[in-house]
Amino acid sequence: MPRKSLEVRREEILAETARQLQERGLAGIRALDVARALGVSTGLIFYHFDTMERLLAATFDHAAQRDLEQLQTVLDGPGDALGRLWAVLDLYAPTGSAAGWMLWIDGWSAALRDDQLRAVVRRLDRRWKRAIAALVQEAAAAGALGTEVDPAGAATRITALLDGLAVQRLVRGDALSAGRLRSWVRAYARAELGLAPG
CATH class of the missing domain: 1.10.357.10 (Tetracycline Repressor, domain 2)
Structure with missing residues (x-):
């Protein structure tokens, strides 16, 4: 299976984070939950966004x-x-x-x-x-x-x-x-x- 481009992966992370923000609110969101939903590691999340604050x-x-x-x-x-x-x-x-x-x-x-x-x-x-x-x-x-x-x-x-x-x-x-x-x-x-x- 070919690897996704950085832009596609970044877009997926943003879309999933937005979905979870709407569902859980800021107080309930964690990088681990975003990573699990996408089937990736939290390391990949933080590769694209250095901190949770930057991701948000x-x-x-x-x-x-x-x-x-x-x-x-x-x-x-x-x-x-x-x-x-x-x-x-x-x-x-x-x-x-x-x-x-x-x-x-x-x-x-x-x-x-x-x-x-x-x-x-x-x-x-x-x-x-x-x-x-x-x-x-x-x-x-x-x-x-x-x-x-x-x-x-x-x-x-x-x-x-x-x-x-x-x-x-x-x-x-x-x-x-x-x-x-x-x-x-x-x-x-x-x-x-x-x-x-x-």
């Missing part, structure tokens, strides 16, 4: 890249700036089982103590805010917004609301439905952007 940071970075690819697809998609803004906010919000959000909530907590992970979380956060601010700016330039807006401030406030509601939705279970979350975010964003309700 690389896994979050890998997950962030997938999220950013989806973001870019929406940004490059059809429609006016306001329509694409609603699509970006829908993409940002937790839906379904929201497994990716569980990963990020875990990541935020760990980032308080892990510089490498903090850098990944900050980079992802800045990219989403820049994208939202750019769409707000584009919508304002097209005359679609009712008042003067601060695109960067609006992006920060809207994503802060989304982050808080996402935590509420995931931690408190069915206390907040996806539909209600979406409705509240849209209502807040409309007020923030000076748009009439509805």
Whole structure:
């Protein structure tokens, strides 16, 4: 059986680590479990990632890249700036089982103590805010917004609301439905952007 390339093996390790993070959370993951699931030694895991901290940071970075690819697809998609803004906010919000959000909530907590992970979380956060601010700016330039807006401030406030509601939705279970979350975010964003309700 031919040996897998370094890139393929690295990709497998990242994918399995992400799967286990979603299943077990940061507190429950071990390199040994990742290695066993892949049928390899922990030595191979640490050959690719010197430490567990680097493996976790690389896994979050890998997950962030997938999220950013989806973001870019929406940004490059059809429609006016306001329509694409609603699509970006829908993409940002937790839906379904929201497994990716569980990963990020875990990541935020760990980032308080892990510089490498903090850098990944900050980079992802800045990219989403820049994208939202750019769409707000584009919508304002097209005359679609009712008042003067601060695109960067609006992006920060809207994503802060989304982050808080996402935590509420995931931690408190069915206390907040996806539909209600979406409705509240849209209502807040409309007020923030000076748009009439509805």
